[in-house]
Amino acid sequence: MTNEELLPTTRRTLIHRLATAQAEGRAPSLVGAVVRGGELVWTGSRTSVDGHAPDENVQYRIGSITKTFTAVLVMRLRDEGLLDLSDPLEKHLPGTGVGEITIADLLSHRGGLAAETPGPWWERTPASLRPELRDVLGEEPFKHPVGRRFHYSNPGYTLLGSLVEAVRGEPWEDVLRREVLEPLGMHRTSRQPMAPHADGWAVHPWADALLPEPAEDLGLMAPAGQLWSTAADLARFAVFLMQGDDRVLSAESVHEMKTPAAVADSGDEDQTYGFGVIVVSGGGRTFAGHSGSLPGFLASLWTCEEEDVAAVVLANCTSGPAVSAVAAELLLAVAEAEPRIPEPWRPLPEVDQDLLELTGAWYWGTSAQVLRLAPGGVVQLGPLAGGGRASRFRPNGDGTWTGLDGYYAGELLRAVRRPDGSVSHLDLGSFVFTREPYDPEAPVPGGVDPEGWRGLS
Structure with a gap:
């Protein structure tokens, strides 16, 4: 699909939302960007100083969005076979x-x-106060049992940065x-920071007055929140988070990063x-992305694969504008005003006849399921109607397949054939899928009553 310029009405909606956030949030400056179809299609900014509006190439601190970059480095080590995500930290960083x-x-x-x-x-204090990992962790580093619950940890990402340094043998x-x-x-x-960059400010809660914030180097804590970046650069990173890039990380590994691994500590199952x-x-x-804050700065990046849209918002104030909400609203403004146009349907370039034979209705017990072909030899198995397990x-x-997502992620699917080569059933993680409900000719677990189906008399 050719990526067309946004409509004037959409652009006005975006700048209106950004201007409202700057005014109501009392931010010295605010810059936003929107990506659609893998391209930067809009940038905008508002500032309190006439004639000095930042553009998409002005640096701001991005705080904890840095953690996503650190996670990418760790995933690269895993993909190279240098570590496994199930490894204890001690194995690589004793x-x-x-x-x-x-x-x-x-992670x-x-x-x-x-x-x-x-x-x-x-x-807000010098990194010299925390020269060693023991200074970052303290004498009582644990607040919860390992692996039991989600508890956001900045020192945890310092450890991951040190892990990268230990395995690579060079600075993070x-x-x-x-x-x-x-x-x-x-x-x-x-x-x-590299010029041009924004200065960080605190805005008085009850008066329109400013106080400069210190810009400390975070030292060992850098992998948790050190980076400075721009709206344009984060737009490039957003494209990577939606599509992957084999020079950095495959689309499959990026998808793994975006697969929920823990429910947020708020108890809201919608946020993981x-x-x-x-x-x-x-x-x-x-929505997948990250937010960030450091004294004097706020940042947010959201992506939405379904809409093929991403948004970035950066501000140079300690608090005020809800940049995560603003970024989500910019994204939705484009998605709703200019819905994504689907790619044309096209037939497969070639069809494996043995695979085609497996398509259509199958039954797990009495539950009707459908197996469909997708490009690249991928198959989809899920309920004929309504919700349920689909992968x-x-x-x-x-002649076998491995689950990519949903309930059957990682599970093995295989077609079991009779001596004459015809398909008897599908085997999926001990489940037997048959062409007829409880097919007596298939090895249904527990067997099938020999009298077959009947009425109630």
Whole structure:
């Protein structure tokens, strides 16, 4: 699909929402960007200083959006076979005192670690106060049993950054630049600010007055929130989070990052956390991204694959505008005013006749299921009508398929054939799917009553 410029009415809606957020949130400046179809299609900004409106290339601190970048680096190590997400931290980063935590638990904030470091607030004090990991973790690093619940942890991502350094043998920021920023063309994203950049401000809660915020280097805590970036660079990162990029991370691994691994501590099951990514579901849409804040700055990035739209909002104030809500509203404004035009339907380039034979109705007990073909040899199995267990399966090249999502993720699907080559049934994780409900000719678990179906007399 050719990506057309947004309609004037849509553009006015976007700038109106951004202007309202800046005015009502009393932000010194606010910049936003929207991506559609893999391209930056809109940017806008509002400022309190006439003639000095920031553009999409002005740097702001992005706070905890940094965590998503750190998670990408860890996933790259996994994909290279240098570690497994089920590995305990101790295997690759010994001597921390919390080495029983798995890498997956750290990525999804299920490690049980404290939310913050001991001592003075780390975001507003010099990194020299925390020169070693033991200073980041403190004497009592655990607040919950490992793996038991979601508890957002900044020190947990410091450990992941140190893990990257231990495995790669070089500083986190050097690895990040070479493996993520440069391949994605994010040349305006950096550990330290590069001009032009915004200054961070606190806005008095009861008066229109400003106070400059300190811009501390976070030291060991950098992998949790150090980065400076721009709306344009984060738009590029948003495209990566929707599509993947084999130079950085495959689409399959990016999808894994966006798969919920923990329910948010608010108890709201609509908000979950994957690996370095917040996932929010509602209204038939799924939003994936991250928010961030540091003294003087607010940031938010949301993507929506169903709509093929993403939005970024950055502000240079400690509190005020609800940038996460604003970014979601920018995204929805485009999705609703200019709905995505589907790609044309096209037939498969070729059809495997043995695979075609498997399509159509199957029965799990008395539940009617349908198996359909999709491009790339993928098959879809799910209920004929209504809700229930449904999954996609990728081919393994040996006549079997492995579940990609849903209830059957990771499970093996195979077609069992009779001696004459005809298909007897489908076997899926001990479940038997037959062409007829409780087919007496198939090995239905528990058997089938030999008298067959009957009425009630």
